[in-house]
Amino acid sequence: MDNREPSYAAPFGNDRDQVNRLLKEVKALKQKVESLEEENRVLKKSIYELSVSYSKSVWYGSPAAPSDHSPPHQPPPYELHFDTSASNSHLLNPLEWVNPPPEKRQPPLFSATNPHRGHTGAVYTAKFSNDGLWLASGSFDNSVRLWDFRTHQEQSVLLHHILNVSSLAWSADSQSLLSGSYDKTCHISSISREQSVYSMPCGGFVLDVGFHPTDPSLFFVGTSRNCLLMGDTRAKDPVLSVKHPGMVNCLHVDGSSGGSAPGTQVWTGDSTGVLQLWDLRQTKSQRVCETTLGPSAALSSICRPRRSHAAVDADYLITNAYDDTLRVYRTARPPASSTNSSSNGPTLLQQAKGFRNRNWPIGNAAIVQNRPQMAGGLFIDMDMSYDHDSERVGSTGHASGGIGGAPNGGSGVGGGSGSADSRLLLATGSAEPFAYIYTLDPESLALTAQRLEGHTERVYDVDFHPWEPFMCTSSSDFTIRLWSTRE
Numbered sequence: 001m002d003n004r005e006p007s008y009a010a011p012f013g014n015d016r017d018q019v020n021r022l023l024k025e026v027k028a029l030k031q032k033v034e035s036l037e038e039e040n041r042v043l044k045k046s047i048y049e050l051s052v053s054y055s056k057s058v059w060y061g062s063p064a065a066p067s068d069h070s071p072p073h074q075p076p077p078y079e080l081h082f083d084t085s086a087s088n089s090h091l092l093n094p095l096e097w098v099n100p101p102p103e104k105r106q107p108p109l110f111s112a113t114n115p116h117r118g119h120t121g122a123v124y125t126a127k128f129s130n131d132g133l134w135l136a137s138g139s140f141d142n143s144v145r146l147w148d149f150r151t152h153q154e155q156s157v158l159l160h161h162i163l164n165v166s167s168l169a170w171s172a173d174s175q176s177l178l179s180g181s182y183d184k185t186c187h188i189s190s191i192s193r194e195q196s197v198y199s200m201p202c203g204g205f206v207l208d209v210g211f212h213p214t215d216p217s218l219f220f221v222g223t224s225r226n227c228l229l230m231g232d233t234r235a236k237d238p239v240l241s242v243k244h245p246g247m248v249n250c251l252h253v254d255g256s257s258g259g260s261a262p263g264t265q266v267w268t269g270d271s272t273g274v275l276q277l278w279d280l281r282q283t284k285s286q287r288v289c290e291t292t293l294g295p296s297a298a299l300s301s302i303c304r305p306r307r308s309h310a311a312v313d314a315d316y317l318i319t320n321a322y323d324d325t326l327r328v329y330r331t332a333r334p335p336a337s338s339t340n341s342s343s344n345g346p347t348l349l350q351q352a353k354g355f356r357n358r359n360w361p362i363g364n365a366a367i368v369q370n371r372p373q374m375a376g377g378l379f380i381d382m383d384m385s386y387d388h389d390s391e392r393v394g395s396t397g398h399a400s401g402g403i404g405g406a407p408n409g410g411s412g413v414g415g416g417s418g419s420a421d422s423r424l425l426l427a428t429g430s431a432e433p434f435a436y437i438y439t440l441d442p443e444s445l446a447l448t449a450q451r452l453e454g455h456t457e458r459v460y461d462v463d464f465h466p467w468e469p470f471m472c473t474s475s476s477d478f479t480i481r482l483w484s485t486r487e
Helices: 009-060
Strands: 111-117 123-128 134-139 144-148 153-158 165-170 176-181 185-190 195-201 206-211 218-223 227-232 240-243 248-253 265-270 274-279 286-292 299-303 315-321 325-331 347-353 364-370 383-387 422-428 434-440 447-453 459-464 470-475 479-484
Touching (some): 123 470, 134 165, 134 176, 176 206, 227 248, 265 299, 315 364, 347 434, 434 459
Parallel strands (some): 123 459, 165 206, 206 248, 248 299
Antiparallel strands (some): 144 153, 185 195, 206 218, 218 227, 227 240, 248 265, 265 274, 274 286, 299 315, 422 434, 434 447, 470 479
């Protein structure tokens, strides 16, 4: 009789092999589930974006675009709207220009040239340097690109940021470029060295930036943390923080005004629709004036044309807001000792409609044209006095020259001069694939407009060249376009 114990080694070995196979299968299934969940998230996001696009198209009365690379939206029918309400009786027929028929269109001021391509994401901002030699662009591909304006070729790519680049500003001497990003930092880059030479943490998404008009070591930042920050390259962190009721979407640093030193007064616009002027000469910031438009008119951009030397009480300030309105104000420059915020508020002169700004950070720009002479609808001899984010050109002696020529040494006539020889050009992007040019006569306050067609997606930002007859637009179609008055 065999008394040996039965052997269980073989069955247990088979069980281990089966368990290992099952574990591998479970692991493979988990990976597949994770992959499917990721695809599901992407599909949900795509459905959401398409739903938003469709809802917006229904709201604006036009068919939705099927994709990011679809043809431009069909323009809505031509419409003129004149605001005759009692509250706006002082305004001269604000113009809502959408798409007039050919027989009613004004001769075009600008026509498209070849686009600049290179970005792999939406181009959020584009700015000409003050010396007119460079064009800088910032994108959702996290890069800042420098373009040689003379050759229209890409010169360098700056990769300092790890998230979307939201705003750019040039120093007065055009040797430094300030960039802000959703990575909650801003960088100052040296153009000659093509690298970052300074960075500062900002605590929130950077929404707008601006250099001090005369001191390249000082700069200003608007953030999503409801703060206006002042930075100094000699310090690691912000040296001043001014709290706001909402996100500081936009800012503009004023030059010398009302006896105050350049760069001591800063305009801000926030997400609650409040436009404010701050005096930063003291250790504790002081509000000079405030204008409230309301939450439906959150501000997205502020700019000035160059200020007149002779008319300090007649300066233009231009704002974009989420209520699809571009507003032109006249700001009375207060004395340096003034603290009365109610008497120093800006006066609304005119407002323009027709573009779409709602819920998008759409930028604007302005330029004064002097001695216009029309030839085939083009301004061929006009002295262009320039400013976008600060009054740098005037303060550094780079006065504007005749359009189509080199800069000259004259000071020119600035915004608000009221001269019959000058007109104000206002440019804005749009949530549609268009940019808009409005021409404002400073005496009659009459508006004419042109729609620039060439992009295939929304236009985020616009800028004018300091003296050449060019403007640029940046778009979510990944391109920057130049527009020229030359035939």
